[in-house]
Amino acid sequence: MTENLHPDRIARIELDEATILRRSETVESERRAALRDLESDNSFRPLRAAENGHKGPWALHLAVIDGRLAITVHDGQGKEAGTIGLGLARFRRVVREYFAICDSYYKALRKASAREIETLDMARRGIHDRATRQLLEALEGKVETDFDTARRLFTLICVLHIKA
Template identity: 60%
Template sequence: MTADHRIIAVELDERTVLWRNADVEQERRVAIFDLLEGNSFRPLGDSFAAATGPYRLVLRVEEGRLAMDISDAAGVPIDTLVLMLSPFRRVVREYFAICDSYYKAIRQATPSQIETVDMARRGIHNDAATLLMERLEGKAEVDFDTARRLFTLICVLHIRQ
């Protein structure tokens, strides 16, 4: 059987999220669409030794931790990866602040101002993706684009925090 290290379905635990405005909801939809269009996700560890993928993923926040419930393609649970959210608090705060500035800029700023804010937003997002890849080390291998999209979804879950 050939390994297929990718995510084919992703859900957010709706009990984790209190509310989402239209901008956040759009970011969530785009992140999930882009993630499913192309990703690289290879969970590591004894639980996944026999797993070949593809995988289904449910993301939730529980007691200050990100839980990633991983199932096989048929929906049979395999294991849960858990990451502390505390290392992400600063970057999530920065990302929310720059996104707020970006959405305001889209509505009232010049194209060059929008571009400046968007460059800053992408920079923070890239830093967060790198942090996520570091935090997943030894638990799962993901490519940079997958980490960026997963970070967006972590932000959506983090709104409640």
């Protein structure tokens, strides 16, 4: 519990609901889990905001604007502390792969053997890990964070990619 008092963490995160056009119950469940896990345990330090004297814990708002992820950061006092922009084109392929393997995995849950489900789950986690490393590279020089936090952020990026 003491870790939750640390200033270099995300206290609150929200997604731009206007960006998200449609979500299945499975995706909604993934979104809720990622948000819950992020808010309970994470490490996040936006470098430019910290250099400009802002202190966390941080509140984030994630949106997709003109094909870019916009992470609007507010400091512990509720003041806007800047926006971190990431081009999403670099994530298109891995997001597509992740959606495809997740689709196969969720279909397999209904009819496949335990071994097939385990194989698909391992593939799903492997793609998620690769995407997380890619996200960590994209955040380098902008945000100090850990693997688990970046992994959950990638899940939220996926949610923002869903189109009707």
